[in-house]
Amino acid sequence: MIRYHLQSIGLVLRTSWRISPSATLIAFLEAVGRVLQYLRPLFFGLIVGGLTTHSLHLLVLGVGGIAFSESCGFLLGTAGVQARVGLNERIGHHFDAEVARISGTAATLDHLQDPQYRDQMHALRERMGALGMAYNSLINAVNNLVAPVTTIVVAAGADLRLLLLLLIGVPATWWANRTMRWEQRAEDASAAAGRRSKHFSGLAVDPVAASELRIFGARNLLLRLVGREAGEWRKPFAQAETRGAALSTGVTLLYVVAATGILVWMAHDALHGRISAARFTTGVLVVGQLRDVVGSLQSTVHFLGQMLRTVKRYRWLAEYGETAAAAHAGTTAAPEALHDGLTLRGVSFRYPGSEREALHDLDLHLPAGEVIAVVGENGAGKSTLIGLLTGMYDVNAGSVLVDSTPLQQLSLDDWRRHCSGAFQDHLKLELTAREAVGVGDLSPGVAPAIPSDERLLAALDDAAASDVLAALPDGLDTRLGSSWPSGVELSGGQWQRLAIGRAMVRRSPLLLVLDEPTSALDPATEHALFDRYSAAAKATSRAGGVTLIVTHRFSTVASADRVIVLADGTVAEQGTHAELMAAGGRYAQLYGLQAAGYR
Numbered sequence: 001m002i003r004y005h006l007q008s009i010g011l012v013l014r015t016s017w018r019i020s021p022s023a024t025l026i027a028f029l030e031a032v033g034r035v036l037q038y039l040r041p042l043f044f045g046l047i048v049g050g051l052t053t054h055s056l057h058l059l060v061l062g063v064g065g066i067a068f069s070e071s072c073g074f075l076l077g078t079a080g081v082q083a084r085v086g087l088n089e090r091i092g093h094h095f096d097a098e099v100a101r102i103s104g105t106a107a108t109l110d111h112l113q114d115p116q117y118r119d120q121m122h123a124l125r126e127r128m129g130a131l132g133m134a135y136n137s138l139i140n141a142v143n144n145l146v147a148p149v150t151t152i153v154v155a156a157g158a159d160l161r162l163l164l165l166l167l168i169g170v171p172a173t174w175w176a177n178r179t180m181r182w183e184q185r186a187e188d189a190s191a192a193a194g195r196r197s198k199h200f201s202g203l204a205v206d207p208v209a210a211s212e213l214r215i216f217g218a219r220n221l222l223l224r225l226v227g228r229e230a231g232e233w234r235k236p237f238a239q240a241e242t243r244g245a246a247l248s249t250g251v252t253l254l255y256v257v258a259a260t261g262i263l264v265w266m267a268h269d270a271l272h273g274r275i276s277a278a279r280f281t282t283g284v285l286v287v288g289q290l291r292d293v294v295g296s297l298q299s300t301v302h303f304l305g306q307m308l309r310t311v312k313r314y315r316w317l318a319e320y321g322e323t324a325a326a327a328h329a330g331t332t333a334a335p336e337a338l339h340d341g342l343t344l345r346g347v348s349f350r351y352p353g354s355e356r357e358a359l360h361d362l363d364l365h366l367p368a369g370e371v372i373a374v375v376g377e378n379g380a381g382k383s384t385l386i387g388l389l390t391g392m393y394d395v396n397a398g399s400v401l402v403d404s405t406p407l408q409q410l411s412l413d414d415w416r417r418h419c420s421g422a423f424q425d426h427l428k429l430e431l432t433a434r435e436a437v438g439v440g441d442l443s444p445g446v447a448p449a450i451p452s453d454e455r456l457l458a459a460l461d462d463a464a465a466s467d468v469l470a471a472l473p474d475g476l477d478t479r480l481g482s483s484w485p486s487g488v489e490l491s492g493g494q495w496q497r498l499a500i501g502r503a504m505v506r507r508s509p510l511l512l513v514l515d516e517p518t519s520a521l522d523p524a525t526e527h528a529l530f531d532r533y534s535a536a537a538k539a540t541s542r543a544g545g546v547t548l549i550v551t552h553r554f555s556t557v558a559s560a561d562r563v564i565v566l567a568d569g570t571v572a573e574q575g576t577h578a579e580l581m582a583a584g585g586r587y588a589q590l591y592g593l594q595a596a597g598y599r
């Protein structure tokens with residue numbers, strides 16, 4: 001464990017050094033300043049000694065020492081504090097960026113569903129401040145360690161009995177260890193409730209949730225839930241803090257009793273001329289200083305412990321991220337065209353932490369160049385199928401084949417460059433319209449570029465969204481969303497059509513997924529859109545691309561080359577619309593129900 005903590009300290013030092021070697025070094029000057037300041041009892045002792053023995057030499061030494069320690073201590077301290085405070089923010093930004101990078105390192109999304117990962121991430125995010133202050137805590141620890149060392153030297157010089165007070169370090173260390181352990185346990189025990197509390201309090205201020213909560217008069221219920229979860233979240237911390245405070249009071253009392261005893265003893269000796277007035281003065285001042293030293297050691301251990309725990313969580317997540325990234329080792333380039341199509345062979349998949357398989361022993365072939373509709377009741381597994389085809393999740397059993405190559409062997413980044421899609425829960429990118437649509441086909445590299453306006457306009461036309469653009473005051477330059485002071489807010493359907501436009505920017509993808517892309521669209525727009533889908537799908541099929549449309553609207557399904565009916569995570573039926581209608585099975589039944597609804 002000590003080795004692990006030393007490695008964590010090494011990580012913090014390296015990070016700070018990379019950010020600014022000079023500030024990292026200057027921050028240590030504060031410790032030198034502290035040494036000077038903790039020599040004060042010695043200098044005061046010299047002054048008293050000079051006055052009582054009429055020694056000019058001692059007097060000059062004492063006064064000079066005080067002047068030097070005060071001025072230099074102040075200057076060095078100020079320089080050090082400036083350096084470490086300046087570093088805090090930069091180190092905080094660094095770790096924020098690193099945590100975001102770690103989250104995105106893994107090619108798949110499995111980790112984002114893993115409750116253990118989410119708990120650790122929550123606990124880490126709660127303590128991100130401690131991570132930003134990591135170097136600060138280290139410097140504080142050094143500062144607070146030089147203080148006892150200096151004080152002990154001064155105390156030993158004044159009177160060896162004062163060293164007895166150091167025995168207080170034993171219960172203080174025990175206190176520090178216990179409180180660290182309690183706090184760690186509190187953080188672990190409360191992480192899940194903390195996540196839930198954040199979720200509920202997020203809903204309480206979310207403008208989207210606001211109207212439903214008002215209509216159902218559910219605000220009070222929500223507030224009660226926030227209160228309950230926050231209570232559960234904070235309870236372990238409150239218990240840990242109360243126990244820690246009780247122990248700390250005990251340690252302080254012990255110190256006061258011991259210090260009073262020693263001072264009375266020393267005063268008795270001073271009165272009987274066994275020790276000098278100078279030594280007694282130094283002793284009195286050192287007793288006060290030693291108490292400060294023990295107190296600051298306690299808080300050092302507290303903050304250092306907090307920092308080391310947070311660094312430990314950070315390292316856990318970094319290792320988890322690396323393992324998750326290494327879990328998909330595929331590097332083979334994706335093919336430029338599909339000849340056979342996409343195949344799922346005996347695929348089973350269960351979401352992390354879930355009891356039930358979302359897809360079970362699924363065999364499916366999606367022939368190259370076809371437009372395929374996937375239908376099925378809620379929870380049948382349609383979105384999960386898309387998640388597996390786009391490599392968002394790894395299958396638990398079986399394999400997904402791109403032509404004859406298992407998806408596991410492909411570089412997922414490369415495969416995704418050959419995919420495109422519009423999703424039910426699409427992104428509302430509050431950027432300019434050009435950027436919001438243009439991210440659909442960014443050029444690879446560190447400074448990704450947006451495709452030409454011409455391509456964006458063509459994509460919006462394919463998505464039947466040209467009228468959305470025409471209504472924007474500054475066309476592609478319009479800032480979208482209310483996070484901009486003059487941003488234009490769009491309706492749900494308009495956002496969705498821009499999202500479909502985004503999906504159309506990438507030319508001839510090998511897999512185009514449209515996961516309920518028309519759920520927020522009016523029938524006229526939906527109709528216009530499907531005419532264009534067919535044209536887009538033809539372009540896609542030139543490279544053998546597969547277009548997969550997940551929909552609950554059967555009017556869309558009839559024109560697809562093939563219809564797949566999913567039920568309970570497996571294929572219930574498949575064929576053309578005509579074949580399935582003729583078979584009179586589940587599809588014909590659902591189609592009949594929907595058609596009856598429209599009559």
Ligand SMILES: Nc1ncnc2c1ncn2[C@@H]1O[C@H](COP(=O)(O)OP(=O)(O)OP(=O)(O)O)[C@@H](O)[C@H]1O
Binds near residue numbers: 351382
């Ligand atoms: N993130 C998740 N964690 C755990 N289980 C999930 C998750 N997402 C979906 N499931 C479960 O997987 C099964 C399939 O869900 P999926 O979203 O694929 O269904 P769907 O057919 O797309 O449904 P819908 O028509 O409602 O969108 C469901 O039983 C669902 O409860």
